[in-house]
Amino acid sequence: MARTTSADVARASGVSRTTVSYVLNGRGGSSISAGTRERVVEAARRLGYAPSAAARALRTGRSDLVLCVLPDWPIGPVVDSLLEHLTEELAARGMAMLVHHGRDRRPLADLWRAVDVRAVVGLAPFAPEDEQAMRRAGIRVLATAAGAVAGPGAAEGAQMQTGRLQVEHLAARGHRTLGYAATADRRVEAFAEQRLAGARRACAELGLAGPRVEPVALDLAAAVAAVRSWRGARPAVTAVAAYNDEVALAVLAGLRAEGLRVPQDVAVVGVDDIPAARLAVPALTTVAQSVDVQARHLVARLVADLEGAAEDPAPPEDLLAVVVRETTRPVGDPTR
Amino acid sequence: MARTTSADVARASGVSRTTVSYVLNGRGGSSISAGTRERVVEAARRLGYAPSAAARALRTGRSDLVLCVLPDWPIGPVVDSLLEHLTEELAARGMAMLVHHGRDRRPLADLWRAVDVRAVVGLAPFAPEDEQAMRRAGIRVLATAAGAVAGPGAAEGAQMQTGRLQVEHLAARGHRTLGYAATADRRVEAFAEQRLAGARRACAELGLAGPRVEPVALDLAAAVAAVRSWRGARPAVTAVAAYNDEVALAVLAGLRAEGLRVPQDVAVVGVDDIPAARLAVPALTTVAQSVDVQARHLVARLVADLEGAAEDPAPPEDLLAVVVRETTRPVGDPTR
DNA sequence: CTGAAAGCGCTTACAG
DNA sequence: CTGAAAGCGCTTACAG
Numbered sequence: 001m002a003r004t005t006s007a008d009v010a011r012a013s014g015v016s017r018t019t020v021s022y023v024l025n026g027r028g029g030s031s032i033s034a035g036t037r038e039r040v041v042e043a044a045r046r047l048g049y050a051p052s053a054a055a056r057a058l059r060t061g062r063s064d065l066v067l068c069v070l071p072d073w074p075i076g077p078v079v080d081s082l083l084e085h086l087t088e089e090l091a092a093r094g095m096a097m098l099v100h101h102g103r104d105r106r107p108l109a110d111l112w113r114a115v116d117v118r119a120v121v122g123l124a125p126f127a128p129e130d131e132q133a134m135r136r137a138g139i140r141v142l143a144t145a146a147g148a149v150a151g152p153g154a155a156e157g158a159q160m161q162t163g164r165l166q167v168e169h170l171a172a173r174g175h176r177t178l179g180y181a182a183t184a185d186r187r188v189e190a191f192a193e194q195r196l197a198g199a200r201r202a203c204a205e206l207g208l209a210g211p212r213v214e215p216v217a218l219d220l221a222a223a224v225a226a227v228r229s230w231r232g233a234r235p236a237v238t239a240v241a242a243y244n245d246e247v248a249l250a251v252l253a254g255l256r257a258e259g260l261r262v263p264q265d266v267a268v269v270g271v272d273d274i275p276a277a278r279l280a281v282p283a284l285t286t287v288a289q290s291v292d293v294q295a296r297h298l299v300a301r302l303v304a305d306l307e308g309a310a311e312d313p314a315p316p317e318d319l320l321a322v323v324v325r326e327t328t329r330p331v332g333d334p335t336r
Numbered sequence: 337m338a339r340t341t342s343a344d345v346a347r348a349s350g351v352s353r354t355t356v357s358y359v360l361n362g363r364g365g366s367s368i369s370a371g372t373r374e375r376v377v378e379a380a381r382r383l384g385y386a387p388s389a390a391a392r393a394l395r396t397g398r399s400d401l402v403l404c405v406l407p408d409w410p411i412g413p414v415v416d417s418l419l420e421h422l423t424e425e426l427a428a429r430g431m432a433m434l435v436h437h438g439r440d441r442r443p444l445a446d447l448w449r450a451v452d453v454r455a456v457v458g459l460a461p462f463a464p465e466d467e468q469a470m471r472r473a474g475i476r477v478l479a480t481a482a483g484a485v486a487g488p489g490a491a492e493g494a495q496m497q498t499g500r501l502q503v504e505h506l507a508a509r510g511h512r513t514l515g516y517a518a519t520a521d522r523r524v525e526a527f528a529e530q531r532l533a534g535a536r537r538a539c540a541e542l543g544l545a546g547p548r549v550e551p552v553a554l555d556l557a558a559a560v561a562a563v564r565s566w567r568g569a570r571p572a573v574t575a576v577a578a579y580n581d582e583v584a585l586a587v588l589a590g591l592r593a594e595g596l597r598v599p600q601d602v603a604v605v606g607v608d609d610i611p612a613a614r615l616a617v618p619a620l621t622t623v624a625q626s627v628d629v630q631a632r633h634l635v636a637r638l639v640a641d642l643e644g645a646a647e648d649p650a651p652p653e654d655l656l657a658v659v660v661r662e663t664t665r666p667v668g669d670p671t672r
Numbered sequence: 673c674t675g676a677a678a679g680c681g682c683t684t685a686c687a688g
Numbered sequence: 689c690t691g692a693a694a695g696c697g698c699t700t701a702c703a704g
Contacts, residue, residue, distance in 0.1 A: 003473070003474050003697090004472070004473075005696095005697060005698085006697070006698065006699095007697080015674075015675090016674065016675045016676080017675090017697090017698080017699090018674070018675060018676085018699085018700080019673090019674060019675080021698070021699055021700080022674090022699095022700095025699085027699090027700090031673050031674080032673070032674080033673070036673085036674090048468075048469060048472035048473065050448050050469070050472070050473040051448075051449065051697080051698075052394065052452060052696085052697050052698065053390075053448060053449060053450055053451050053452045054389075054390040054391075054393035054394040054399070054452045054696085054697080054698090055390075055394050055680090055696075055697035055698040055699090056449075056697080056698055056699075057390035057680090057698095058388065058390040058391050058394055058679095058680045058681065058682085058696090058697080058698075059679080059680050059697080059698045059699050059700085060680085060698085060699065060700095061680065063390070063450070064449065064450040065450045065451050067434070074413070074416065075411050075416050077410070080410065080411050080437075083437040084437060087437055091446070095450070096446065096447050096449070096450035096451065097436075097437075098403070098434035098435060098436055098451065099434060099435040099436070099437055100434055100435070101416075101419040101420060101423055101433075101435055109386075110427070110432065111432050112386050112387075112389060113387065113389060113392075113400065113432070114389055114399070114400040114401045114431070114432035115389050115401050115432065115434070115451065116388060116389045116390045132384075133384060133386070136340070136384030136386070137339070137340075137384065137386040138339050218611040218614070218615070219614065219615075220614075220615070223615075246611045246612065246615075249611070249612050249615045249616075250611070250615050252615070253615040253617065256617060274612075275554040275582045275585070275586075276582065276585050276610075276612035276616075278554070278555065278556075279554070279555075279556070279559075279582075279585045279586050279588070279589040280585075280612075280616075281589070281592060281617060339681090341680095341681060341682085342681070342682065342683095343681080351690075351691090352690065352691045352692080353681090353682080353683090353691090354683085354684080354690070354691060354692085355689090355690060355691080357682070357683055357684085358683095358684095358690090361683085363683090363684090367689050367690080368689070368690080369689070372689085372690090387681085387682075388680085388681050388682065390680085390681080390682090391680075391681035391682040391683090391696090392681080392682055392683075393682095393696090394680090394681080394682075394695095394696045394697065394698085395681080395682045395683050395684085395695080395696050396682085396683070396684095396696085397696065
């Protein structure tokens, strides 16, 4: 059975295709009688008419489709929330959004054989040749650099501020010799570099030596090795900032295996505030990012860019917060 | 500047549009001279020619686009891996895949205004009216029921087997009175029901009473309440199966807060083997799912369906495994 | 208030 | 070996 077209609807309702198009697209103002209008709508419904997106795109010369290209990160709550908000904002502007999980296996160009899009949003920068090819095909290209949530005008992105907050928190507790537990996951390298850079910068500003950086994979052996290195240093490390909460949990396990007490011997602070952080023993201090605030800001920037706004929206104020728990709390003081 | 079309390429290389199409699509066999071929390819490259997907779809009457619609779950490693494999498999068949993160906010129908697709893959069943509308528009509709990894022909899906394995493991350790820590996250209800059903079925087969089910949100207070209920029962619960590892970590925190020892007083088993499970104190026994095996099987089923194969591929053998750690290990016995 | 006609860019049977 | 022409389904200026 052939596809139902607007001609079928026109025939079934006794009007021309012009009228069908006007009725179904809400054009033509009041020039079409209520009776005609109803007949057309009813016929379309009865026949299960779905307009051809290809024909419409070809005729109007524009597509209402926005494509979001995901980088090779593990998809977490922030990206998830971002996609949800982005879909919603674009829908409010009459656009539909789809997501490409291509993992850079194939050239992006292959996609253009299958679909026309109005704009492409990348969460990480595109390869220069891909970007150029898209622009030449008349596609708007928007890319958000990893971690630059505070916007290109701001001195520090959210990722850097994360590292800064960890160090400032530990320094405020009196720690002078810090360790940094880096991630072993290569996929998040861009974030990792920024977080560590923020920690380094904060150390410099506070007059501390840079943190002793050790990679910590998510297993006990790796954590124990890092702990030994930190404790063998002179002066010995008394506090560790970790790339994220999972790495911090590994550090806690390593400290316990080495017979060290937390926070008395070594304090620990993570990033993300995953559920396991709250439930760890001792409960993990961490830098929480407001997923929703972050996602909304990214979306606001992308939409402003898409609409050609002159200025970027102001960066959010309340993005990051240190959640103080037991791994950095002075013993016997439940309030600080 | 207007978009580059095949006519531009034809003009620039001194041939007709027919020839351009033949060269660029590899049709026309050997009837086109190597020189002509090269001139066309070179002109296309120089002009940055990208064929109009809309025009091609309209003319050929078929789209090479497959749409994957995600349900309202938190997107974890399994779905992530699934999408990656699906993209790859479809690409090998000349199709491109895009993903819709729409969260059911708007009717799916809105998407068809923006894009033509050949098939739609749903990870959860579609609403009947959506499904009917898509079929009437000539779109293949494939849906995978949540948890039915073992296929519709099998008696138990992977999710049910998960609950069964937990119970069988605890029973083998001598436990006769079991608790079940249910999730408080409504989004995963479909999984939760299946996992619990599997646990119940295993209890029945082993001649045990059904597990005492308590909901456990991811905070200490909720966990403590559940622990008190389990321990106040007569006979008291001596082992708890949790919906997943996060819930299990909450249970561990609740047990510790109540002064109970693990595993001596209460044993605990989770599902998923997240990094925090391995790093918990005591380390958490859990049912690990092979993300890769699961994703590949789902993809195999979808592809078989898409290609109209007569039979479903055989369910994977090695999908689930109990990873025994300290929370269920007899004290003083490091091997069992 | 409604219809006939053009044309978006492509592919492909057909003619040479 | 290559070109002229038709037609996919739609929207929209234009004519009535």
